[in-house]
Amino acid sequence: MPTESKTLEENLLYIDALSLALRDEMREDPSVMLMGQDIAGHGGAFKITRDFLEEFGDRRVRNTPIAESGTIGIATGAAILGQRPVIEMQFADFVTCGFNQLVNVAAKMYWRTECSVPLVIRMPGGGGMGAGAFHSQNIESWFLHSPGLKVVAPAFSDDAYRLLRSAIKDPNPVIYFEHKFLYRRERSDLQEMQIPDRIEGEANVRREGHHLTSVSWGWMTHRALEAAEVMEKEGIEIEVIDLPVLSPLDLSGIFKSIEKTEHAAIIHEATRTAGFGAELAARISDEAIWNLDGPIRRITYPDSPSPFHKGLEAARIPSVDVICDGWREVLA
Amino acid sequence: MLRELHAYMRLTREWDLRYEKMFKTGALSKWYSSVGNEATTVACGSAIEKGDALVSLHRDVGAILRHYVNIEELFPDIFPEKMSLVRQPLGGDSRDRLFRLACQMLGREHGFSGGHERSYHYNHMEPDHGLIHLGMISHLGSMIPVAAGAALSFQQQGLDRVSINFIGEGATSTGDFHEGLNIAAVWKLPFILVIENNHWAFSTPTSQQYACDNLASRALGYGIPGVEVDGNDPLAVLKVMQTAVKRARAGEGPTLVEAHLGRHRGHSEGDDSLNQVPSDELKGYLDNDPMDLIETRLLSSGIVSRAWLQEIKERSASLIMEVVDEAVAMPEPTPNTDRNTYAN
Numbered sequence: 001m002p003t004e005s006k007t008l009e010e011n012l013l014y015i016d017a018l019s020l021a022l023r024d025e026m027r028e029d030p031s032v033m034l035m036g037q038d039i040a041g042h043g044g045a046f047k048i049t050r051d052f053l054e055e056f057g058d059r060r061v062r063n064t065p066i067a068e069s070g071t072i073g074i075a076t077g078a079a080i081l082g083q084r085p086v087i088e089m090q091f092a093d094f095v096t097c098g099f100n101q102l103v104n105v106a107a108k109m110y111w112r113t114e115c116s117v118p119l120v121i122r123m124p125g126g127g128g129m130g131a132g133a134f135h136s137q138n139i140e141s142w143f144l145h146s147p148g149l150k151v152v153a154p155a156f157s158d159d160a161y162r163l164l165r166s167a168i169k170d171p172n173p174v175i176y177f178e179h180k181f182l183y184r185r186e187r188s189d190l191q192e193m194q195i196p197d198r199i200e201g202e203a204n205v206r207r208e209g210h211h212l213t214s215v216s217w218g219w220m221t222h223r224a225l226e227a228a229e230v231m232e233k234e235g236i237e238i239e240v241i242d243l244p245v246l247s248p249l250d251l252s253g254i255f256k257s258i259e260k261t262e263h264a265a266i267i268h269e270a271t272r273t274a275g276f277g278a279e280l281a282a283r284i285s286d287e288a289i290w291n292l293d294g295p296i297r298r299i300t301y302p303d304s305p306s307p308f309h310k311g312l313e314a315a316r317i318p319s320v321d322v323i324c325d326g327w328r329e330v331l332a
Numbered sequence: 333m334l335r336e337l338h339a340y341m342r343l344t345r346e347w348d349l350r351y352e353k354m355f356k357t358g359a360l361s362k363w364y365s366s367v368g369n370e371a372t373t374v375a376c377g378s379a380i381e382k383g384d385a386l387v388s389l390h391r392d393v394g395a396i397l398r399h400y401v402n403i404e405e406l407f408p409d410i411f412p413e414k415m416s417l418v419r420q421p422l423g424g425d426s427r428d429r430l431f432r433l434a435c436q437m438l439g440r441e442h443g444f445s446g447g448h449e450r451s452y453h454y455n456h457m458e459p460d461h462g463l464i465h466l467g468m469i470s471h472l473g474s475m476i477p478v479a480a481g482a483a484l485s486f487q488q489q490g491l492d493r494v495s496i497n498f499i500g501e502g503a504t505s506t507g508d509f510h511e512g513l514n515i516a517a518v519w520k521l522p523f524i525l526v527i528e529n530n531h532w533a534f535s536t537p538t539s540q541q542y543a544c545d546n547l548a549s550r551a552l553g554y555g556i557p558g559v560e561v562d563g564n565d566p567l568a569v570l571k572v573m574q575t576a577v578k579r580a581r582a583g584e585g586p587t588l589v590e591a592h593l594g595r596h597r598g599h600s601e602g603d604d605s606l607n608q609v610p611s612d613e614l615k616g617y618l619d620n621d622p623m624d625l626i627e628t629r630l631l632s633s634g635i636v637s638r639a640w641l642q643e644i645k646e647r648s649a650s651l652i653m654e655v656v657d658e659a660v661a662m663p664e665p666t667p668n669t670d671r672n673t674y675a676n
Contacts, residue, residue, distance in 0.1 A: 031488075059487075059488060060488075062519070064515060065511075065515055065518060067510075067511035067514065067515060069507055069508055070480075070508065070510075070511025070512050070515045071477075071511075071515065072477070073475075073477025073478045073481060073511075073512060074477045074478070074481035074512065074516075075481060076477075076478050076481055077466070077477065077479060077480060077481020077482045077484065077495075078488065079481070080455075080478075080482070081385070081464070081481075082485055083484070083485050083488055101474065101477065101478075104474065105474055105475075105478060109455075110672065110673065110674060110675045111448070111671060111672065111673045112448065112454070112455075113444075113449070113466075115455050115457065117675075147673045148673050148674065150674070171675035171676075172674050172675050
């Protein structure tokens with residue numbers, strides 16, 4: 001007899017899932033500490049750590065000066081010696097100022113020294129809000145090209161909760177992309193669950209279909225699900241696979257799906273050239289090309305910065321129409 | 333106390349001389365010498381204790397040896413009486429640490445990184461002995477925030493431990509110098525940053541590196557003490573460091589120390605960067621060799637005899653020769669790609 005899992009939260013907002021995960025980890029493990037710009041009294045630019053200062057005190061909830069490199073470096077040193085720092089980048093875009101600490105110090109530390117760095121960098125990223133070139137980027141590829149980092153980009157509130165808690169427990173540096181467009185739009189129920197203490201690769205089928213395998217993460221998984229509804233009306237069944245974890249990468253679910261559908265497309269909000277879609281297409285080509293009956297299509301942002309005007313921005317983000325057209329071309 | 337500092341300085345000098353020789357014979361592909369830095373590094377290593385964090389660069393083997401090794405254990409016949417006046421040794425096996433350090437320099441499997449990382453780019457932790465040593469990455473200045481992070485961990489745990497980090501004067505121009513020191517000051521972290529100012533960064537003189545009179549005065553801008561000290565005088569450095577350590581342990585925050593010392597060698601052995609140093613300036617550095625200075629001081633104050641100095645020199649050289657020879661005879665790592673990139 002299947003056991004009914006208990007619902008902890010109904011219709012949990014994505015942004016509240018993040019707060020809840022942080023709070024639950026901080027209550028469970030006194031070595032978890034938060035650092036970031038304006039996260040203490042102000043509760044962060046998005047209010048994700050509102051009231052944390054009152055509950056956990058100023059030693060565990062630390063405002064930092066505007067110093068991304070210094071903050072990541074200090075968190076790395078503290079992590080080596082037993083703390084579990086979680087850094088909030090005010091916007092994912094700002095992490096560039098701490099790039100060296102991340103890719104050369106934190107990412108390579110375990111390989112170089114066998115000292116683990118249990119560090120999480122929360123990265124509010126993504127577009128859709130007309131926020132311009134420095135508050136909208138999707139920069140996962142930069143970190144996927146740096147061995148030693150794990151990279152997470154959840155699309156759903158329940159995944160966001162579970163993966164943030166797992167990221168904090170994981171002994172490696174984890175880059176945690178949280179999508180700003182989803183903060184107050186995505187809701188899902190949070191079931192009682194086991195929280196793994198490691199981030200492992202996952203590829204989750206969010207909609208079954210037998211004509212084409214579509215792979216995406218973050219906001220684009222929601223767009224893919226919408227587009228799949230449109231295609232259903234044309235009698236085409238799209239299998240939508242969501243990748244909440246980009247590194248480590250689990251490709252087995254994608255390969256299995258392609259055996260059935262014989263068609264593959266990848267959607268990402270990040271720019272096209274050397275985006276993660278290129279890597280996925282190459283892996284699919286390496287391992288599963290004989291199962292394909294059409295080209296592997298990438299549906300992406302063009303190679304351009306993000307414009308301020310919402311209309312100009314929307315023209316670049318893969319829309320439901322653009323996604324459907326891309327899929328139709330693969331199936332033609 | 334002077335004799336104790338001298339013994340570690342001599343061991344450090346002989347370590348470098350041995351590897352410099354190996355470099356010249358082609359047995360080593362690269363060597364960054366710490367000749368001339370010994371007074372500062374040994375004194376700094378003498379100011380820390382069990383449980384403190386040492387974060388070093390490529391000219392800091394003096395601090396490493398001071399921290400890793402108990403000279404009384406290495407030379408029990410020369411030091412039959414208890415000599416550790418300045419600080420207590422960590423415990424553990426001094427000679428084995430020295431041997432593993434030699435293996436690390438040569439990329440042997442038995443080195444601290446199993447041949448994966450070069451020279452001083454390794455970490456070595458012995459939790460049972462309170463040994464916390466974080467090595468460098470090649471980007472100078474990058475370890476400043478990381479070392480401050482070690483201090484943060486002590487603060488979080490309510491421990492009265494400190495973290496010390498070395499940099500050259502060149503790395504004071506990096507963003508991480510500013511960011512790391514500023515956060516450490518704001519959070520009152522138990523952190524001491526030691527600038528080993530040898531006035532030349534590779535081939536760049538201080539006149540092309542910074543426009544201020546000295547670097548210690550930058551501390552004013554961070555609201556912390558900044559102290560200039562003669563880096564060739566181990567007693568002076570020790571005194572400054574003991575004050576800084578005491579302050580850090582008391583929760584009063586970081587100190588910036590600028591130790592002035594001389595450039596005795598090229599950036600690395602085999603490059604011609606020393607040609608950039610004007611000959612009279614270079615002569616001034618070589619005439620003020622900290623090794624000569626301390627030995628003159630020991631002799632003139634009648635603490636030791638010339639024969640004793642000769643004996644400790646020979647014994648240090650032969651111990652290092654022995655340890656390095658053992659390391660040379662150790663197996664090279666078997667070529668593989670197995671090393672884990674991720675912690676499991």
